[in-house]
Amino acid sequence: MKSVIITIGDEILIGQTINTNAAFIGEKLSVLSIDVIRTVVIGDEQESILNEIEAAEKIADLIILTGGLGPTHDDVTKAAISKYFDSELVLNSTVLTNIQDLFDKRGRKITKINEQQAYIPEVALPIHNPRGTAPGMWINRGNKIFVSLPGVPAEMRGMIDEYVIPKIKELIPNSNINVLRKNLLTTGIPESYLFEKLGDLTELLDSAKLAFLPSKYGVKMRITVSGADSSSLSDKISEIEQKIRTRVGRFIYGKDGELLENVIARLMIDRGLTLAVAESCTGGLVSHRITNVNGSSQFFERAFVTYSNGSKVEHLSVDENYINKYGAVSIEVARQMAEGVRAVSGTDIGLAITGIMGPTGGTENKPVGTVFIGVCDEKVCTAKEVKFGDERVLNKERTSQVALDILRRHLLGIPYDE
Amino acid sequence: MKSVIITIGDEILIGQTINTNAAFIGEKLSVLSIDVIRTVVIGDEQESILNEIEAAEKIADLIILTGGLGPTHDDVTKAAISKYFDSELVLNSTVLTNIQDLFDKRGRKITKINEQQAYIPEVALPIHNPRGTAPGMWINRGNKIFVSLPGVPAEMRGMIDEYVIPKIKELIPNSNINVLRKNLLTTGIPESYLFEKLGDLTELLDSAKLAFLPSKYGVKMRITVSGADSSSLSDKISEIEQKIRTRVGRFIYGKDGELLENVIARLMIDRGLTLAVAESCTGGLVSHRITNVNGSSQFFERAFVTYSNGSKVEHLSVDENYINKYGAVSIEVARQMAEGVRAVSGTDIGLAITGIMGPTGGTENKPVGTVFIGVCDEKVCTAKEVKFGDERVLNKERTSQVALDILRRHLLGIPYDE
Numbered sequence: 001m002k003s004v005i006i007t008i009g010d011e012i013l014i015g016q017t018i019n020t021n022a023a024f025i026g027e028k029l030s031v032l033s034i035d036v037i038r039t040v041v042i043g044d045e046q047e048s049i050l051n052e053i054e055a056a057e058k059i060a061d062l063i064i065l066t067g068g069l070g071p072t073h074d075d076v077t078k079a080a081i082s083k084y085f086d087s088e089l090v091l092n093s094t095v096l097t098n099i100q101d102l103f104d105k106r107g108r109k110i111t112k113i114n115e116q117q118a119y120i121p122e123v124a125l126p127i128h129n130p131r132g133t134a135p136g137m138w139i140n141r142g143n144k145i146f147v148s149l150p151g152v153p154a155e156m157r158g159m160i161d162e163y164v165i166p167k168i169k170e171l172i173p174n175s176n177i178n179v180l181r182k183n184l185l186t187t188g189i190p191e192s193y194l195f196e197k198l199g200d201l202t203e204l205l206d207s208a209k210l211a212f213l214p215s216k217y218g219v220k221m222r223i224t225v226s227g228a229d230s231s232s233l234s235d236k237i238s239e240i241e242q243k244i245r246t247r248v249g250r251f252i253y254g255k256d257g258e259l260l261e262n263v264i265a266r267l268m269i270d271r272g273l274t275l276a277v278a279e280s281c282t283g284g285l286v287s288h289r290i291t292n293v294n295g296s297s298q299f300f301e302r303a304f305v306t307y308s309n310g311s312k313v314e315h316l317s318v319d320e321n322y323i324n325k326y327g328a329v330s331i332e333v334a335r336q337m338a339e340g341v342r343a344v345s346g347t348d349i350g351l352a353i354t355g356i357m358g359p360t361g362g363t364e365n366k367p368v369g370t371v372f373i374g375v376c377d378e379k380v381c382t383a384k385e386v387k388f389g390d391e392r393v394l395n396k397e398r399t400s401q402v403a404l405d406i407l408r409r410h411l412l413g414i415p416y417d418e
Numbered sequence: 419m420k421s422v423i424i425t426i427g428d429e430i431l432i433g434q435t436i437n438t439n440a441a442f443i444g445e446k447l448s449v450l451s452i453d454v455i456r457t458v459v460i461g462d463e464q465e466s467i468l469n470e471i472e473a474a475e476k477i478a479d480l481i482i483l484t485g486g487l488g489p490t491h492d493d494v495t496k497a498a499i500s501k502y503f504d505s506e507l508v509l510n511s512t513v514l515t516n517i518q519d520l521f522d523k524r525g526r527k528i529t530k531i532n533e534q535q536a537y538i539p540e541v542a543l544p545i546h547n548p549r550g551t552a553p554g555m556w557i558n559r560g561n562k563i564f565v566s567l568p569g570v571p572a573e574m575r576g577m578i579d580e581y582v583i584p585k586i587k588e589l590i591p592n593s594n595i596n597v598l599r600k601n602l603l604t605t606g607i608p609e610s611y612l613f614e615k616l617g618d619l620t621e622l623l624d625s626a627k628l629a630f631l632p633s634k635y636g637v638k639m640r641i642t643v644s645g646a647d648s649s650s651l652s653d654k655i656s657e658i659e660q661k662i663r664t665r666v667g668r669f670i671y672g673k674d675g676e677l678l679e680n681v682i683a684r685l686m687i688d689r690g691l692t693l694a695v696a697e698s699c700t701g702g703l704v705s706h707r708i709t710n711v712n713g714s715s716q717f718f719e720r721a722f723v724t725y726s727n728g729s730k731v732e733h734l735s736v737d738e739n740y741i742n743k744y745g746a747v748s749i750e751v752a753r754q755m756a757e758g759v760r761a762v763s764g765t766d767i768g769l770a771i772t773g774i775m776g777p778t779g780g781t782e783n784k785p786v787g788t789v790f791i792g793v794c795d796e797k798v799c800t801a802k803e804v805k806f807g808d809e810r811v812l813n814k815e816r817t818s819q820v821a822l823d824i825l826r827r828h829l830l831g832i833p834y835d836e
Binding site: 012016017020022025026040044070071073074106107108114131152153183210212213214215216220222279281286291301304306307311345358359369387389390391393394396 | 428429430431432434435438444446447454488489490491492524525526529572599601608609610611613619627630631632633634638640695697699702704705710719720721722723724725729733763776807809811812814
């Protein structure tokens, strides 16, 4: 099965919005072994949309459009689809009820232009949109499938997961060649080090493929195996995974789409431990990531964003003399912050971060990018130094990842050295 | 001048990485009135890369490639470029020094495969990459320009801003038709309400264009004017902006690429005010956003992520009886949290957020998505209720935006009603 993804919106063409939609859909289709053969971005113009659907219909079995379904004058996708299929717009009462419910829930009054969103081409099945007022549309013609979804990512994603993917799964026949992928997620080690530690890849991989995908949060290793016998593929991928883990296992925090914060949550909850966090330079990001996890209140007790020195002394009992002697950004203060936040919060573990995120504030001894991370429990209280670059937000993000990884290693008894 | 952007990487094709690079470059080119006529994603294969450069050279004056320049076996872009231009790879000592410096700064030892990154095709000028080991390449042939950059966004972005855009600016002739755009950023009002409040768009816009671009943080209104006489364009855009502001000005927090946290920082610093934050349901996100701003330590004193009830009582002096009577998620507790954090921190303003982010934890009276935001200064202490949907991370993000907007309106004396 071949697929084309058409993203509609001037804002993407001129780069004011990034095209997360094509990636999201590409990943979902790829998991089902559907080839995305083309991804194209066009503007909000009826003619371009008509041309693009026509071109896609010639080469693909599944055409997914996103964008251009909003209530205002610059949204023209629905009219284009109505024209392409020569199918009149008719009022759909289920869609209308959904729109009314959404406005009720937010305590707002529905407007006339939102009511017009309940009209869809007669040829289309509506796709329920629980997060917004624009319905999606599913159209079958011949053996081709056309799907049109709103461009707002949260709305589109829900509709893909809850409607489009389940429906496609029912329709696709079993393929001859199966592809299986597994991602091993590492952090705290550069791509080149990982590559060297793995040694001879030909021996390691046999006929499988391995890709290294670096990002700000670490390097993802993607293993791909393929073959006709689907039952042997998962054995083969496990075998390769085991070999990789033998060599670089301590750097692997999770697999596939897992986030480090979810790994932490599982470890904490499994062990029945509680956590408090003291953040200086990360300014709340570590706590934000932890509390993104549903159920984090089971182990996350509280956090302090002690930006000022005064707040470090007042709330975390950091010794003012230490700040004067070693500086607020020091291994000694990181350790005191971790111990202090643990004590005041009454938790099993305290995690603390202090550093210089830049672009200003560096010194010769402690340049921008210098960070100290402390972690304490009842028995052990340590801190580590890590070094980053010059960019503030990137430094915050990388620091949050290392802090969570230091906590992970602490929980698993893996020393934080290479 | 016409441009094609080629994004290289299997990981984008199968959607494991989103193509932020094309958007970033598209925006930068669009500002210079360079048309991005095509954006294409291909895999890490030499043949595809060669074909795609050839196709692009036929239709565009400027071809920008990103990706495939890493140190490992799956990066083949440099070899493809070497082949396309029939130009040997030679060692560039400036690049080698940069790679060595980067490893020194992180306190790591350089590896052999990183040293190989210092080889580039003889035909290419190296583009300095201060954030990573892969150099970029700039190649002129005939009147066409070819640029190849690494795919890691932070590295690519820096090289676009610091090298590619300045160099292109020197080269482009003045165009006949000028395009001017301005974005007005709103929050706290749905797209359809904004549309209705603006009234007759034909009268408002004359021949200009207006697009509504909704996102999780609000609706962006993009005004576009074009014409031969560039001097009149900025007058025309200002005139339209003024008309829009007269009608919906209270919802507009900024323009173009501005972030609400930067607007807050400017307002706080201009007024010489200090801020402390108490976050429950947002878990540190509001503080994280504020501390993303360089210079935020000038006004941001500290924050408490009081996830547990005990921490609200201990640190913010919230009345335990209030929690029992009204619930931790209530207008009364939001107000007490804001007042409490202001008092304990000794700041001019206290901002507090408490709510139910989901997916569980809702009740009939207070369903998931219920949020209370308090803001207090020396004279006024108020709290507002806002309502969101069912998705945890999206709710946190939307809540952080409303909290910052309530603070903005408080500072500007704009009531938080529609």
